[in-house]
Amino acid sequence: MTIVRREVWSLENEQAWHPILHAYALAVQEMRARPAHDPTSWRYQAAVHATTDRPDKFRNQCQHNSWFFLSWHRAYLHYFELIVRDIVKKLPDGEVDDETREGWALPYWGYDRGDAQRVLPPSFRQPTLRDGVTPNPLRIAQRDAGINAGTTRLTVGDASSVAALAETVFTSPPDGASTAFGGAKTPPNHFRESQLAVPGTLEIVPHGQVHNRVGPFMRSFDTAPLDPIFWLHHANIDNIWTRWGGPDPTDTAWLDQTFDFHDANGTPTTSTAEEVRETTSLGYLYDDAGPVPGPLEADMSPHERDVPDRPAELIGETADDITLAGNATRAAVAVGTPSGPLSTAEEAAPTRVYLTVDDVRGPVAPSITYNVYLHAPDQDPTTEDDFFVGPINFFGVEQTARADTDHGGLRFAFDITDLYQRLRDAGRWGDEMTVSFLPVEAETVPPDQRDDIGADQAEVAEAATEDLASAPVDVGRVGVYVQ
Amino acid sequence: MSAAPVAPERPAWWVRLDWYHPEWTLGVVTVLAWAILVLAHGATSSGVVPVDGMPAMPGMDHGDAAASTAPTVSAWATGVGLWLVMAAAMMLPSLRTAMRTTSLTSRWNRRHRAAWLLAAGYLTVWAIPGLAVVTVLSVVPWTPPVWVTGVLLLVAAAWVATPVRRDSLAACHRTRRVPGQGRRADAACAREGVRLGLACVGTCWLIMLAATLATHDVLLMAVLTVVVVAEKVVEDRRRRLPAWTAGTLVVLAFGVFFL
Ligand SMILES: [Cu+2]
Numbered sequence: 001m002t003i004v005r006r007e008v009w010s011l012e013n014e015q016a017w018h019p020i021l022h023a024y025a026l027a028v029q030e031m032r033a034r035p036a037h038d039p040t041s042w043r044y045q046a047a048v049h050a051t052t053d054r055p056d057k058f059r060n061q062c063q064h065n066s067w068f069f070l071s072w073h074r075a076y077l078h079y080f081e082l083i084v085r086d087i088v089k090k091l092p093d094g095e096v097d098d099e100t101r102e103g104w105a106l107p108y109w110g111y112d113r114g115d116a117q118r119v120l121p122p123s124f125r126q127p128t129l130r131d132g133v134t135p136n137p138l139r140i141a142q143r144d145a146g147i148n149a150g151t152t153r154l155t156v157g158d159a160s161s162v163a164a165l166a167e168t169v170f171t172s173p174p175d176g177a178s179t180a181f182g183g184a185k186t187p188p189n190h191f192r193e194s195q196l197a198v199p200g201t202l203e204i205v206p207h208g209q210v211h212n213r214v215g216p217f218m219r220s221f222d223t224a225p226l227d228p229i230f231w232l233h234h235a236n237i238d239n240i241w242t243r244w245g246g247p248d249p250t251d252t253a254w255l256d257q258t259f260d261f262h263d264a265n266g267t268p269t270t271s272t273a274e275e276v277r278e279t280t281s282l283g284y285l286y287d288d289a290g291p292v293p294g295p296l297e298a299d300m301s302p303h304e305r306d307v308p309d310r311p312a313e314l315i316g317e318t319a320d321d322i323t324l325a326g327n328a329t330r331a332a333v334a335v336g337t338p339s340g341p342l343s344t345a346e347e348a349a350p351t352r353v354y355l356t357v358d359d360v361r362g363p364v365a366p367s368i369t370y371n372v373y374l375h376a377p378d379q380d381p382t383t384e385d386d387f388f389v390g391p392i393n394f395f396g397v398e399q400t401a402r403a404d405t406d407h408g409g410l411r412f413a414f415d416i417t418d419l420y421q422r423l424r425d426a427g428r429w430g431d432e433m434t435v436s437f438l439p440v441e442a443e444t445v446p447p448d449q450r451d452d453i454g455a456d457q458a459e460v461a462e463a464a465t466e467d468l469a470s471a472p473v474d475v476g477r478v479g480v481y482v483q
Numbered sequence: 484m485s486a487a488p489v490a491p492e493r494p495a496w497w498v499r500l501d502w503y504h505p506e507w508t509l510g511v512v513t514v515l516a517w518a519i520l521v522l523a524h525g526a527t528s529s530g531v532v533p534v535d536g537m538p539a540m541p542g543m544d545h546g547d548a549a550a551s552t553a554p555t556v557s558a559w560a561t562g563v564g565l566w567l568v569m570a571a572a573m574m575l576p577s578l579r580t581a582m583r584t585t586s587l588t589s590r591w592n593r594r595h596r597a598a599w600l601l602a603a604g605y606l607t608v609w610a611i612p613g614l615a616v617v618t619v620l621s622v623v624p625w626t627p628p629v630w631v632t633g634v635l636l637l638v639a640a641a642w643v644a645t646p647v648r649r650d651s652l653a654a655c656h657r658t659r660r661v662p663g664q665g666r667r668a669d670a671a672c673a674r675e676g677v678r679l680g681l682a683c684v685g686t687c688w689l690i691m692l693a694a695t696l697a698t699h700d701v702l703l704m705a706v707l708t709v710v711v712v713a714e715k716v717v718e719d720r721r722r723r724l725p726a727w728t729a730g731t732l733v734v735l736a737f738g739v740f741f742l
Contacts, residue, residue, distance in 0.1 A: 173503075176588045176660075187719035194718050195584045195658045309493075311502050313591050317663040334663060340591035341494075341502055358588075358660040404649055406656035406720070477660040479588065 002280060003105040005239070006287045008121045008232055011107055017130040019100040020107060021123040021138070026095060027087040028137040028228050039262035040083045042226070048076065048261070050190075050221035057260045058268070062221065064396065065199045065411070066189035067171040067249060070182050070241050071273035072259055073234050078282045079261045079269070080231060081106045086264035105284055108235035111159040112206060118153040119445060120214070124229050125150055125454030138228045139454065143215030144367050144442065149455040152442035157371065157391050158209035161240045164202035167415075169307060170249050172198075177312040177354040177481035179415045181244055188257060191221070191399050193406040198356065198413035202244075205391055207237050212369050212393035213442055216468065219365040221396045238279075239286050248277055308351045308483055310341040316433065316480035324370055324437055326470025328382070331478065333374070333433040338482050350482035353420040355389050355435075359409035359476025363401040365394035366471040370437040374419060374480075376428040381436045386422065390414035391440065394473060409476055416480075435478045441469070505586035505594045506579055509602070516572035523565060524701045559621045566613035566695065570606060573694060573708045574683060577655070577715035578605055581679055584658045585672065597661060597672045604676020608684060609691075616695055629739060632697040636736035639689035640729040649725070651685030654678075655715050687711055690732070697739070706735060 011018035034041035039058070047053065049062040063072035088096060088104045111118045124138045125148055139148065146152030167181035174184040174196035183200035187193075199208070210218075210233050217223040224230050249255070255274040263269050276282060316335035323329075337343070342350055355374060372389040373381035381387045392412050400407050423429040493499075500507055582598040589597040642648050661671040690711060694704050710731050 176584070187717075189718070190720060193656065193720055195580055195656070196587060311587065314588060314663065315590070317660075319662050319667065336590065336663075338591065404646075404653050406653050406718075408658045408660075477662070479660065 001102075001283065003103050003284050004287050005105045005235055005284055006107050007110040007113065007117075008107040008123075009110060009113075009117045010287070012121050012123065017123060017126075019097055020104060021121075022130060023088045023091060023096050023100050023104055024084065024107075024228070025123070025129060025136060025138045026091055027084045030087050031083070032137065039266040040086075040264065045080055045083070046223065046225040049225045052222065058262065060190065061259060063189060063259075064203065065183065065192050065194065065197050066186040067180075067183040067200070067254055068186075068188060068257065068259075068273070069200060069203050070238070071254070071276055074238050074241070074276045074279075074282075075259060075261060075271035077106060077231060077234055077238060078271075078276065078284075079263060081284070082264040106235050107232055108239050108286070109229065109232040110236055110239070111154050111210065112161040112236070112240070116449070118156075118159050118443070119150055120147050120153070120229065121232075122150070122451060122453045127454060140215075140217065140227055142217040142223070142227065144213070146442055146444070147214055150451055150453055151445055151455060153445050154206075154210060154213050155440060155443045157205070157440065158213050158369070159206050161202070161206055161243075163205060163390065163415075164200075164240060165244055167201050167244075168246055170246055171200075171254075172307070173311075174198075175312055176358075176411075177314075177356055177413050177479070178307065178352070178483065179354060179413050181246060182241075182249075185249075185251075185253075188259075191396065191405055191407055192409075192411065195406075195408055198411050201415075202237065202240060204393070204412055204414075206240075207233075208393040208395040209369060209391055211395035212365060212367070215367075216365075219367075219395055220398050224395075239288070242279060242286055243288075249273075306351065308345075310345070310483065312352070312354060312481040312483040313338050313340040313342060314479050314481050318435065318478045322437070322475040322478070323472055324366075324439075324475060325472040326366070326368065326439055328439065329437045331435050332377070333435050333478060333480060335429075335431050335433050335480060342482055350417075350420075352415060352483045353417045354481040354483070355414050355416045356477075356479040356481065357392050357412040357475055358479060359411070360392065360394070360397065360473055361400040361409040361476070362394065362397050362471065362473035364468065364471050365397045366473065367468045368439045368441050368470065369393045371440050372414070372478075373436040373438065374416060374423075375434055375436065376423070376430060377432060377434045379428065379434075381438060387419065387436075389416055389419065389435075392437075397473060409474075433480075437475075439470070504583065506583040506598060508595060508598070509575065509579060509582055512571065513576050516568050516575070519568050520572050520704065521701055523568075559617065562617040562621060563610075563614060566617055567606065567610060569694065569704070570609040570613060570691070573691070573704055573711065574609060574687065575602060575606070576708065577683070577712045578602060578679065579712075579716055580656070580718070581658050581675070585661060585675070588660050589668070590663050593664075593668065597668065600669055600672035601676040601679070604673040605680040605683065606676075608677055608680025612684065612688065612691070616692070627696045629697075632693050632700075632703075633736045633739040635689055635693035635696065636732050636739060639693060640732035640736070642689050643725050643729040643732070648686060651682050652714060654682035655686055656718075657682075683715075686714075703735065703739070706731070 011020055031042035036043040038044060047059045051060050063069050085104045089101050126136045126139060128134055129136050164181060169180045170182040171185045172178040172180035174186055174194055176196045180200050181202055183203060184197035186197045212219055217227045256272055258270045258272050261269055261271055279285060315338055316333045318331045318333055322331050369391050371391050373387040374389050375381055375387040397410055399405050400409050582601055585601055586594040586598045659675060662668040690707050694707055697703050710728055714728055
């Protein structure tokens with residue numbers, strides 16, 4: 001039987017405490033009660049993503065900064081969904097109807113579908129279950145106050161899948177600069193072991209942005225899956241993969257790489273990308289069935305450029321570490337001309353231009369993110385949005401403070417070919433450019449659009465959020481590459 | 484009708500090798516270093532240095548057996564030189580990822596310079612314990628018995644299990660992007676090399692000490708090199724197993740004891 005994963009806001013709009021969400025809440029409660037050594041428990045499932053406690057072939061396995069990011073998380077969600085459905089099947093009659101029992105599927109948080117969808121869904125903010133007494137397992141205190149109160153929401157930039165869907169290739173060679181939809185071609189890569197890899201565009205936005213925006217648990221590797229919204233967030237990332245029109249890799253290195261999981265009975269099992277490439281072979285579909293241009297996709301313009309068969313070449317970079325501490329921050333980028341393969345190529349202009357933000361380190365992720373801009377020194381990104389490069393977030397940055405990880409810091413890469421051409425055409429591309437980082441907070445929901453669910457619970461968490469907002473992080477280098 | 488677009492000519496293989504694998508120069512240097520080691524070993528067994536079951540140290544007097552055991556400057560210099568060749572042969576290949584990463588993320592005209600400044604900083608760090616060992620052995624007339632190497636390998640196996648060793652190895656895997664131009668870029672590359680050298684000494688000092696005291700046992704050196712390079716070049720942490728490293732060292736120790 002094929003089950004259908006539905007968009008969470010469409011469930012919320014049908015009825016408060018939709019049976020699918022009510023059943024999910026009870027299943028989370030049950031999983032939380034299970035002992036941490038039980039592979040089907042809440043804590044064990046989070047440890048599968050990341051943990052410092054007895055990592056093994058099942059635990060501490062999440063894949064990031066790599067072409068395994070999407071396939072690993074699809075399998076991870078699938079086994080989690082099996083565990084939840086198994087629990088839902090056994091729930092008592094008064095709590096769940098037969099239809100939900102048989103067809104329970106993990107909903108997805110379709111924040112890239114419209115303004116209303118960028119708010120955390122009500123079932124995750126309600127203080128109690130529908131009986132009005134039982135504390136709601138889907139609401140956790142470790143979220144930013146405004147998000148948990150429904151008074152702030154993800155920004156358009158956090159939620160946008162436009163840049164990801166515009167990518168034409170799934171994977172890129174690990175060369176430190178070139179972007180792709182799904183991530184660089186690496187060996188299994190838990191954090192940032194692969195020194196030349198950059199994350200896929202989808203992994204940066206919306207994936208990392210949403211992690212950063214929701215709250216302290218969602219911002220860190222070890223705790224993200226302890227927030228029940230994590231699973232709906234990743235279901236949307238998985239959904240965006242089904243909507244992407246490009247071809248998946250055919251390399252056996254991608255198809256045949258095995259990862260270990262447990263099924264609903266706690267029995268060890270393995271999974272490969274080959275087995276999860278089609279969602280139907282895992283027994284599920286999405287309610288939107290294929291590419292649907294939402295409101296945010298309106299002005300999407302896919303890159304039609306091919307990726308040339310030559311390495312990307314560094315032509316510009318910043319000189320010193322840049323500290324981001326909550327304020328608008330600028331740094332000079334010294335720009336030269338290519339002297340490598342591009343300088344001898346037939347075509348004079350680069351086919352692709354990239355901007356990288358490298359070696360981002362810090363002990364704790366700030367709750368704010370930063371938008372990155374590139375422009376001439378006398379231009380101002382706050383007055384014109386034409387210089388926008390992309391957003392950077394700090395999901396997992398706490399791993400860079402650990403002595404036992406292989407990271408060189410977080411790394412980001414953005415395709416800035418259009419921006420480069422605009423600056424060139426306007427005569428503003430010179431040997432000194434400026435990179436600007438502007439802080440971005442969660443967006444305030446206009447008062448007339450609020451539902452007040454969970455709003456009265458927010459005060460306690462407010463103070464903690466303030467402390468974290470501008471927690472400093474260091475950027476090692478910003479680079480400009482041409483290919 | 485317009486002519487069909489002509490596909491751009493694919494550059495020669497050696498051009499593409501330099502494009503994508505600028506660290507090929509490391510391969511050349513590694514081969515040279517091993518050639519020197521093997522030749523030195525051959526010279527030893529052919530009797531340049533007196534052998535009574537135990538080949539001579541690089542730091543020891545390479546002159547006539549009848550000559551005084553007093554250290555000579557040239558013997559000492561030869562010892563230091565041979566020690567650096569050994570470090571280059573055994574340790575430098577493990578710098579492959581760092582050299583490649585630094586090359587590919589440097590300005591094009593600096594890609595080889597950046598990588599070799601890194602390597603220079605790295606070897607400078609390794610030269611310090613080398614100087615110490617060679618100096619001590621040139622002053623103290625002592626030919627370590629074989630079991631010393633075996634014991635050192637066992638201690639090295641135990642060292643693998645320590646958190647210091649684990650963290651040092653993680654630091655060996657880290658790279659940083661360096662500035663683009665000028666002295667600042669040169670200095671940053673050398674500094675990175677020094678940082679990696681320190682991390683590498685923390686990871687491998689016992690292995691190198693064991694190899695030093697068993698000098699001219701080229702087979703042992705080769706196996707130890709494979710162990711070291713495997714640990715540092717394999718990116719997939721799931722395939723980097725401390726138990727395998729420790730196990731191999733224990734097997735080598737028993738090999739030294741009983742063969
Ligand atoms: Cu995630």
